[in-house]
Amino acid sequence: MTRIAVVGSINMDLVTVSARFPAPGETLLGERFLSVPGGKGANQAVAAARLGAEVTLVGALGDDSLGTQLRDGLHDEGIDTTHVARLDDCASGTASISVAGGENQIVVVPAANARVTPAQVEAAHAAIGAADVVLVQMEIPLETVEATLRLGQRLQVPVILNPAPAQPLPLAWLKLARYVTPNQLELATLLGADPAEDFRALMRHAPCPVVLTRGAEGAWYREQGEPVHQPGFSVEAVDSTGAGDTFNAALAVFLHEGLPVAVRKACAAAALAVTRLGARSGMPSKDELDRQLTRSSA
Template structure:
């Protein structure tokens, strides 16, 4: 059983299904509305837990109804919450998501996620020290992202940085990551480069190993040599929300099997996730993933 620590955001997703995206100033009748748990940190924690990992989540929720629901959901997934902080004077994070035509548009309000601190991370250092992999994203304060990278490097624990939402980061931070897992736009933003540049050149410019996700095309990964392609898996797409989080959670779980196998399994898990509705709702269980993979070459 892989031991994975996730440092990241926890949100309630407010999801609207619509026939198309509304334009500026336009009122559009939607098809359905629902609230589902989300946030990149929580999503990646759930993905890893369903794939058989022992998962600890370091994060924060508000002292509100959403916070109570979010905690209950994480407990049902078997995720360790000893380092989950409840913030009395902030609401839980929310993400307003519109789904139309198999694509999504998202606006995130951080709420309590803005209170995930380096001190909270240090308090979890014993758990991090014994982890096989650490996942961190960028929906929490950047000082905590930096602290995660430095702590993982100091302890010799591989840190996977999922740089979303993307912004430029100092090169010295990136050098501390075992892997960064952007899409092409995120990688260009991370490096301060032109997003229209060839993605393989962007990967060569990165000061650390890159696992680049490219939607249905699959993923490309590079450690020391040239970039290697892992093809995607053809599926009927229902909802792409959470596909990247599923990929990252799976990558952390299977990293001990070597990067090529981890990337293949991550692509397969992400493909399965988009065949169902919801960020966490589509995330596969380990038995489901293994059975599905036996039918693929």
């Protein structure tokens, strides 16, 4: 069983669905509302667990009712929450998500996620050292992202950095990552480049191997030489929320099979993730992923 350690955010997603996005200042009647567990760290942990990995999550929750719901949901997915702190006098993180036409707009309030510390990462060094792959995102303090990258290097555990939400990072940090997994805008932001520049040129300029996601087009990856394209899988998109998290989780879970195989499986898993409403409802099990791959090979 692949062992994955995830350092990242835990949110409750507050989702509204409408036929279109409202214009600035407009009040629009929606079609549906639901609250679902989310956060990039927790989402990647859940996706990895459903794909058969043994998962440990490092993060923080408020000492509130949302925190209790979120912790219980992680337990139900079989995720080790030993290193998920419960913080007094602090709310749990939330994300307000608007969905229309298969696309989404998201506003995140970090709350407890802003208090995930380097010391907490260091305290989890045994779990991180025992992992086959570590996943970290950027909905937690940057100093904690750096601490995760440096601990992974010290313990010789590969770290996948999913640089979302996008912001510039020191190139020295990027060199610590085994892979960086941005979309085109995120990669340009990381490198301080023009987003209109050809993404393959940006991949060549990166100081570390890059796996670049391109939505329905699939993904491109580069370790050395020229970027390689992995086509996407054709599905009927309902909600793209959580697709990137599913991609990253699958990449980590199957990385031991080699990068080309892992990227193909990650694209297939992400395609399944967009076929249902909500960040986690479409995250596939390993059996569902295997069936998708078999259908695509037939």
